Amino acid sequence: MADVQSNTLAAHVSSLLPQDATQAERIELLLGRCAQRDERALQELYQLVSGQLLGILMRILRRRAVAEEALQDVMVKVWERADQYVAYRGRAMAWISAIARYRAIDLLRRQQAVAPLDEAPAEALVDIEAADFVDTTTSSRLRKALNDCFSRLTAEQRRCLELAYVDGYSQDQIASEIATPLGTVKSWIRRGLASLKRCLDS
Amino acid sequence: MNYQRPQLLDELAAQYVLGTLRGPARRRFERYCKHNATALHAVRRWEDRLVDLVTTAVPVAPSALVWDRIKFRIRRDRALRPKRTLAALGNWRVALAAGVAAIAIAVGVWTGFGPRSMQPVATVWDQQMKEMWSIEAPRDRSALRVLAGDDLGLDPARAYELWAMPGEGAAPVSLGLMPQAGRGTMQLNDAQRLALSRSRQLAISLEPWGGSPTGAPTGRVLYVADVAAPG
Numbered sequence: 527m528a529d530v531q532s533n534t535l536a537a538h539v540s541s542l543l544p545q546d547a548t549q550a551e552r553i554e555l556l557l558g559r560c561a562q563r564d565e566r567a568l569q570e571l572y573q574l575v576s577g578q579l580l581g582i583l584m585r586i587l588r589r590r591a592v593a594e595e596a597l598q599d600v601m602v603k604v605w606e607r608a609d610q611y612v613a614y615r616g617r618a619m620a621w622i623s624a625i626a627r628y629r630a631i632d633l634l635r636r637q638q639a640v641a642p643l644d645e646a647p648a649e650a651l652v653d654i655e656a657a658d659f660v661d662t663t664t665s666s667r668l669r670k671a672l673n674d675c676f677s678r679l680t681a682e683q684r685r686c687l688e689l690a691y692v693d694g695y696s697q698d699q700i701a702s703e704i705a706t707p708l709g710t711v712k713s714w715i716r717r718g719l720a721s722l723k724r725c726l727d728s
Numbered sequence: 729m730n731y732q733r734p735q736l737l738d739e740l741a742a743q744y745v746l747g748t749l750r751g752p753a754r755r756r757f758e759r760y761c762k763h764n765a766t767a768l769h770a771v772r773r774w775e776d777r778l779v780d781l782v783t784t785a786v787p788v789a790p791s792a793l794v795w796d797r798i799k800f801r802i803r804r805d806r807a808l809r810p811k812r813t814l815a816a817l818g819n820w821r822v823a824l825a826a827g828v829a830a831i832a833i834a835v836g837v838w839t840g841f842g843p844r845s846m847q848p849v850a851t852v853w854d855q856q857m858k859e860m861w862s863i864e865a866p867r868d869r870s871a872l873r874v875l876a877g878d879d880l881g882l883d884p885a886r887a888y889e890l891w892a893m894p895g896e897g898a899a900p901v902s903l904g905l906m907p908q909a910g911r912g913t914m915q916l917n918d919a920q921r922l923a924l925s926r927s928r929q930l931a932i933s934l935e936p937w938g939g940s941p942t943g944a945p946t947g948r949v950l951y952v953a954d955v956a957a958p959g
Binding site: 672696 | 738739742743745746747748750754772775776777778785786787788789791793794795797799801802
């Protein structure tokens with residue numbers, strides 16, 4: 527059922543856009559139409575990005591019901607702010623993912639402890655289109671640069687940055703997760719960020 | 729926290745984007761970014777640097793109800809208010825749930841302000857960059873709405889009086905007394921509006937209970953804030 531829906535939608539989207547448009551360009555065009563209050567564009571955008579966004583939200587919020595509620599908030603906000611996207615031109619996914627992550631972090635304030643995941647990500651229903659989308663939303667050059675620079679960090683720095691960024695852990699939670707003093711965790715994070723910046727900006 | 733040091737600002741931006749800046753410090757930095765292009769730029773640079781890390785999150789298909797709820801919410805919002813009301817609030821980064829928007833509209837009507845017309849006038853910070861008050865006004869600036877920050881630690885036996893500073897040798901003009909908690913409204917007369925329109929800065933002085941007895945500041949000036957250009 528999901529496959530039929532997404533295939534139909536993919537066909538519909540491609541009928542509206544140039545054949546060679548990248549996923550990032552598609553998202554940008556759809557955002558432009560959202561700014562014009564085109565509800566259909568929001569629906570198409572939702573079909574393109576919702577799987578990826580829910581993946582991000584689930585990792586941080588752990589519970590599907592909370593993450594789906596957050597996904598609603600994110601899409602409503604994207605709709606309301608589509609006309610402000612101009613400041614982010616060329617970085618559609620950075621913009622939308624930032625909205626999602628900040629919303630998740632805001633919601634984390636209300637749920638103190640790290641809850642167990644509702645469902646293991648590996649067992650989660652994977653949206654094939656969303657998985658493809660991951661590979662096409664950002665330029666491979668940038669992604670490769672991040673991978674290269676990330677791999678140069680120490681294993682501890684990588685682990686801390688991932689727990690913070692992908693799983694939404696606070697520094698306290700990271701310290702407890704990896705059984706390391708908080709001061710050490712803070713220093714790993716600070717140095718990891720500084721090294722990443724140096725490497726990516728060089 | 730001293731946001732003036734570029735390196736510290738960049739570290740805060742990094743920790744903000746990473747998500748490890750939490751609690752009041754996070755909210756304070758968020759508010760600071762609203763008024764500071766350098767901070768906002770630093771945040772965007774970090775968003776760019778880190779965005780691809782989220783690709784390690786496995787995509788998850790949402791249940792069908794989610795889209796229905798989104799559709800319902802945007803249609804309800806459109807029916808509730810004119811186009812782009814929320815964008816006009818300019819409150820970047822605040823994921824404003826529709827329910828909150830509805831409450832804001834109700835409060836706005838009740839106090840005589842439509843949220844659509846409210847614009848920031850100034851934000852008052854203390855020396856540690858703690859946000860003390862945010863001041864907004866309708867487009868015609870016929871009144872000011874002032875929202876006090878949390879736990880300001882003010883002296884309840886004294887008054888904190890807001891002054892327009894028209895400059896060029898003109899005397900400060902009192903606009904009203906700042907609320908020590910919660911929110912307050914100052915209705916402005918023509919003279920006050922004129923003084924405000926000519927002011928590039930506002931000042932807050934420490935006064936006896938009830939405000940300055942002379943019509944001019946009598947105590948020391950505690951805070952000075954820049955006035956935003958009318959939108």
